[in-house]
Amino acid sequence: MSTAPVIETRNLTKIYRDFWGRKKVRALNSLSLDVQPGEVFGLLGPNGSGKTTTLKLLLGLLFPTEGQIRVLGEPASNVAKNERIGYLPEESYLYRFLNAEETLDFYGRLFKMSAKHRREESARLIELVGLGNAKRRQLKEYSKGMTRRIGLAQALINNPDLVLLDEPTSGLDPIGTREMKDLIVKLRNEGKTVVMCSHLLSDVQDVCDRIAILYGGELKVMGRVDQLLKEQNETQLLTSRLNDAAIDEIKQVLARHDAELLNVDHPTANLEDLFLRTVHESQERPGRRIVADGAEDPAAEAPSETEATLSENTEAGSSGTDGTESPATTS
Amino acid sequence: MTFNPTPFSMLQALIEWGLVFGMFLALSMAVVLLTSFVVKGFRGPVAVSRIIGSAVREMLDLSFQRVAALASLTFRESIRRKALLVFVVFAILFMFAGWFLPDNTMRDNMQLKVYISFVLRTISWLILPVILLLSCWGIPEDIRLRSLHTVVTKPARRNEIVLGRMLGFGMIGTLLLLIMGGVGYVWLLRNLPDSAREKLTCRVPIYGNLGFIDREGNRRNRGINTGDVWEFRSYIEGATKATAVWEFEDITPERVLISDEATGESGLKLESRFEAFRTHKGDMKSGLICRFFLTNPLRETIAEALESSDVLEDAASSAAAGQFGQVADTLDELAEEIEDESIKLNSRDKEDMKQAFAVVATAITPLEASHPEAPWLQEFNQQLQNLDSSLSESIESGSVTGLPPAVKQLAQVLRTHADSAQELIVDWRVPHRPFEVREYRSSNLNLVPPKLPYVRQGVQTEVDLFKDIVHDGRLRVEVQCLDQGQLIGMAPPDLFLRTPDRPFWVGYSKAIISIWLMIVLIVVVGVAASCFLKGPVATLLTVAFLMVGNLFRGFLDQLLSGELEGSGTVESVIRMVRHMNPTSELTVGSSTGAIHAFDSILIAQLWLADKVIPDFSHFTRTTEFVANGFDVPWSAGLLPCLATTLGFIVPCLVIGHFSLKLRELEAK
DSSP: OSSSOOOOEEEEEEEEEEEEEEEEEEEHHHHEEEEEETTTEEEEEEEEEEEEOOHHHHHHHSSOSEEEEETTTTETOOOGGGGGGGEEOOHHHHOSSSBBBHHHHHHHHTTOOOOOOOOOOOHHHHHTTOOOGGGGGGGGGGOOOOOOOOHHHHHHHTOOOOOESSSSSTTTOOOHHHHHHHHHHHHTTTTTTTEOOOOOOHHHHHHHHEEEETTEEEEEEEEHHHHHHHOTOOOOOOOOOOOOOHHHHHHHHHHHHHOOOOOOOOOOOOOOHHHHHHHHHHHOOOOOOOOTTSOOOOOOOOOOHHHHHHHHHHHHHSTTTTTOGGGGGOO | OOOOOOOOOHHHHHHHHHHHHHHHHHHHHHHHHHHHHHHHHTTTHHHHHHHHHHHHHHHHOOOOOHHHHHHHHHHHHHHTTTTHHHHHHHHHHHHHHHSSSOOSSOOOOHHHHHHHHHHHHHHHHHHHHHHHHHHHHHHHHHHHHHHHHHHHTTTTHHHHHHHHHHEEEEEEEEHHHHHHHHHHHHHHHHHHHHHHHHHOOOEEEEEOOEEOOOSSSSSEESOOOOGGGGOOOEEEETTOOOOEEEEEOOHHHHHHHEEOTOOOOOEEEEOOOOEESSSSSOOTTSSSEOOOOOOOOOEHHHHHHTTTSSGGGGGHHHHHHHHHHHHHHHHHHHHHHHTTSSSSSOOOOHHHHHHHHHHHHHHHHHEEEEEOOTTHHHHHHHHHHHHHHHHHHHHHHOOOTTTTHHHHHHHHHHHHTHHHHHHHHHEEEEEEOOOOOOOOOEEEEEOOSEEEEEEEETTTEEEEEIIISSSSBBBEEEEEEESSTEEEEGGGEEEEEEEEEEEEEHHHHHHHHHHHHHHHHHHHHHHHHHTTOOHHHHHHHHHHHHIIIIHHHHHHHHHHOOSSSOHHHHHHHHHHHTTOTTOOOOOOOOOHHHHHHHHHHHHHHHHHHHHOOOOTHEEEEEEEHHTBBBOIIIIIIIIHHHHHHHHHHHHHHHHHHHHHHSSSSOOO
């Protein structure tokens, strides 16, 4: 694999001007960054920090005021480089009068894929993003989550080397978010490079290898996630359950070494993991109920016929991996 | 008739297109390079050249698969956005049209004109707004909704996007047109009154060149002036030598002999629509009496040719009188004068002789084929060729040695066969039966049989139309008015030869094709405009093109050609404010020059507009042809439409490509 950066920017500056050429906003100020092949790179920042502007400069949708950009070794304005790029925009700007199959077929044709190849890839991607039951419906009838899924599918239609994702988990439920993150990791494992912009920091933390934080159009921090987040001045030990006596003894040992015990607590699971686990177990055991402290309610019975019917109806209409959604839950 | 069947010159159009497009490109480059130099110094033009170079390379890199994908997307989008709702309006109009269209009280040809015009105009007026709006709003909506962003981030070139849109909208326009055109045709056949329906046909005319002879017998380009119409139609006086002369070319029996349906006879059909102009009331119950003469003035032609040469003019009068023996004698005398150097021939004299004998050869040669019983004609033509060669050599070498023998040999042949020449080389002027020309320019149909009775020198004989009258494929028809004191008006298209009619669907299809070409033109202009303008502004620009090109183009042409009297814009305002006479000199002191200069700039801009804005009258003219019962001619009808549309495709593609390429799609 080539070691040349997939994305290189040098002193990239973007100034928006009004109709008369007067300066309005300096959206980016001398941004210099590299994205290496095969990594997942996160672009973070508050609203108006220049993340989406950076992405659009990379794609040639905007022209830099100053500086250079190279994407896959080519200038950003070179259209031919788009053969190897997939882009998921922040809002899925797709043609709403097309259905999922037609959408993927159209974009596949733009890559000059053969009809057979397009059919195969479309079918695979529709299944991958869980829209198998809605593939013949026009996109204008899709919920936001479904639109994001088809947006992702079109970004992957050409099996790109570089994938640009703008708020990829926006509008997705936790299951969809998990699947998206798994997919991003899978793409990285396949050797692809992924650049993602997101506000959802937990999602970025879960999947990104390196991040850059922008503020006011300037690069403030860039580096590997694990190294940036490491608290060098503290040490964390994970043990099995300890009694109070053991904890006291540990305090004394630490005191002898001039160290301080900062916190003793039970580690907490990830809310996302709890949600997924609950959903999974509910699907397997519909009557199971967790009480306030996390213990299982022993009085929970098998659901009555009415409850079972209601549960089935809810499951058939709700958003899940089969991609269908009831009108009430459409965003 | 309101249309002018003047053939369209493709070569001239191509040259003009090359000049205008080349100027546009050159001007654009100059402005861009200059601006970049001012802004960025020397780096500016370098960067601009690089950008333009890569844009040009990208423009030439076209994938038909991507274009087809975008065209298919556009087509599907139009269908799903209910563009076909226009059929509802179409259906309503056609369902109730019969209430308002004329019934049997009108003449058949007027009914045909109204019905056919209604169908063709309805089709174009319904389709054009739909296509115009689709074309002008497609790309701006894509940009506004950002769906174009997802396309340009794929390897789709800007020119492919533009071309794909153009093709897609063209396809939807074609579909609408095919359906409406088919329905319109069936509707015509079913709704026309029976008597009018029988006359549904496409006449295929052969037009000729028109000249005049005035009342003194002199040749003129125009007849009498009776007013403003003189620009198009001029008049001849009755019961005088005044004659209108039409000359038709490429006339062969296969081309012009048709059978008359009423009588079953075959002949040459002359159709005319002259205008009656009464200077006194006369007999109001009948029209003005006119007569055709089919002429072949061989002797006159030869005499004129000989008269045009100073050396040969002595033989002219003998040739006009048919005394070819004397012509031969004159030629012999000339040969001797050349031999003994009594006359010195310079190059000009020889050239004149060459031309004169060339006209004689042109006049005589067709007789060879039509009169095989006179083999001397072949020998005579051979001698003419020898003489022509001798003259050419003499012009080159300066020596006249070879000339006298050649002239003498020619004279010898002519002398030997003078009687035969007198019989064969005649001025034919065969009259056809008189006909009436009524007010309101009704049509007259005259069938001229291939064999015409003719009294020559008191002897009743028969003249063969194609052997004796048609000469080298040329037919000359003269028209005279026989009513004293009255005038007959004629314009070039007022008389034509009928060839076998074509079925109505042929002309109708051509009119539909011209509407299709107009649709394509609107699509091309609309899509190009939408690449750099927002939807409403692009619509306004395209509508302006349509309005000016349709309604004001004629006025613009007149203004720029100087046909209209008057001065420039600023000068006119000054004259109006000061109540100055339009013909008086403008004197406002030192500003006169500035005013004229400013007006010149405005005229230059109008000239540019005249070159840039397409002439939509080409497209509407085809409807006139079909509505008036004529086939649409290729050169005067369809070719201008095709050339106009094709001429806009490349420039609009270039404009669209560069507009999309050089703009930031994300910029608000």
